[in-house]
Amino acid sequence: MRADAVRNRERIVTQAVRLFAERGPDVPMCEIADAAGLGVGTLYRHFPDRRALALEIGIGALRDLAEFARAAREREESAWAELLAVIRHCATLPLALAKSLTALLPEDEEGAQAELEHTVDTLLADLVARAQREGTLRGDVPAAEVQQLLSTVICRPGARPDDYLTVVMLDGLRA
Template sequence: MRADARRNRERIVAAALDLFAEHGAGVSMEEIAQEAGLGVGTLYRHFPDRRALVEDIATGTLTALRDHVRAGADEAVSRWEVLVGVVRYCAGQPLALITRFSDASPKSETRSRLVHEIDALLADIVEQAQREGSVRDDLTPGQIVGLINVAVCRPGARADDPLATVILDGLSTASTRRGS
């Protein structure tokens, strides 16, 4: 892809993310093009419809999240630190937006595969955290991954907001909270 075409595509995605976050799913493609400072024809050359645009945003976001979780899994830190790092990273991502749009349209094979990979990676990290004693072991890794998803896949999610804090506090063991 040419450099100018890549820049235009990035401008479209950034404008769409801003407008979707601010105004919801009802934003028109014309509004997105205007916000990006481009003509509608340029937008449609990159994305033939809203579904293609949302799929591109979702796939890019989930790919980056998968790569972040993989990198965290390779770090020589406690698994608890890795989980908290994932929650912090997710707070800056449009996961609530992706979830909302995903609920309204069928998941693509690529998006389904990425979600499965991320969940499997997180479940492995949770199992390791349970073995190291930093995460409670009376919940299954799948249940814990589900709770982490609740913490990060909602509008306004932040790593330090009350809901995320309560979930993380509830998942950690007493020794983790004491800093042992």
């Protein structure tokens, strides 16, 4: 893809995330194109419909999270520090928006997203298991329940690493 096409696609996605977060998933596509400073034709060349745009947002957020989680494993001293880094990073991603947008997709269009969700789930399961083995994360809470709790708390609108729900969750999980 040409450099200008890549930039246009990024502008579309950035503005779509902003507008969807501000006004919901029914923002007209022409307003997204206007906000990106592009024509509607350019938007539709990249994303033939709203579902394609929603899928791109969801896949982009999951891909970013997976890459960050892999890098955090190399960078952090402990699994607990790694978990905190991942949670902080999640607050920078449109995970709640991506989750709500892609929930509208038909099941047959979720292939790439489902694969990335599985990758992220696997990375988180490994992280939880390592934190439990090192004794920094409670061992009496099943890993699957920890993952569900993390997903619920960090994939909600307005989630931040320092908000009271996240802090209480982490305090309760800390060994």
